[in-house]
Each structure stands twice: as C-alpha cells, then as structure tokens.
Amino acid sequence: MLKYSSPAKLRLRVEPRTRRLGPQRLRFPRSHRSHFADIFFSNAGKNGIVLVRLSEPQIAELLQNAKELPGYELTVSLEAQKVTDAYGFHATFEVDPFRKFCLLEGLDDIGLTLRHENALDTYEAKHDEAGWLKAK
DSSP: OEEEEETTEEEEEOOOOSSOOOTTTSOOOHHHHHHHHHHHHHHHHHTTOOOOOOOHHHHHHHHHHHHHSTTOEEEEETTTTEEEETTSOEEEOOOOHHHHHHHHHTOOHHHHHHTTHHHHHHHHHHHHHHTTTOOO
16 A cells, blocks of 8 residues: 655555565576566656665565564655655665656656657747748
8 A cells, every 4th residue: 555645755554465476486597687677677767666675684674564563654755765664664775866856756758858848849840941841
C-alpha cells in the first residue's frame, strides 16, 4: 500500500512476501543478469518509479521489521534521498541528478520535449515558411 504525503516523499507499508520467486524460477546466464538489471533500472526511472539500492543487511532489517511489526511503514524521500522508519532505520541512496529532476517534476521523455514547445513551434513555423515541401 502506498501513501503519498508529497510528490517527493512517499510512505510505504511493507508486507512480507507470501511467495518467493527464487533463482530456480528464472534462469539467465550470469553474464546477462547485470545487463537485465541495468535495463530494468533505466526503464523504471523512465516510468516514474524510484528504485532504491540498499545493502543486504539493510534489506534484511526491513524484511524482519515487516514480518514482526504489524502495519510496518517506512518513508522514502526522493528530495532527501533517504529511507527511514519510526523504529530508527535510516539509509541513504544515490539517484542520478537528471533522473531525480524528472521524477520530482513529473516529467517523462515526452514531457521533457514539451518543455521546449515554444521553440519547437517557432522552428516549425520558420520551416513551413521556407517552403521546401510546397508543390511548385
């Protein structure tokens, strides 16, 4: 369950998984695994999803809290680049500055292009006046 408290800060309710998808379900050669992870990471950012990289001990702590504490919630702050909870958990994460800007502004690839809409309209108007496609 997601609870939005601001565009740059969201609260997550973490529920432990009831079913695990282990490596026995999906098998890829080791050389391809990091490539798939990079593609997924890039695509997630383009689709407005913040992926946070945490260490194994941090993930273990979060999963343990989710298992033991009913209604466990944590806060992910994109602006501060921090993950916190009410029980003292604190972690920082890195985000590409451009991706952070896009996520905070709610921009996808089309939105980035439309920020230059006036310049595009001016270019197209000048291009139309040049008449390079007009029939003679």
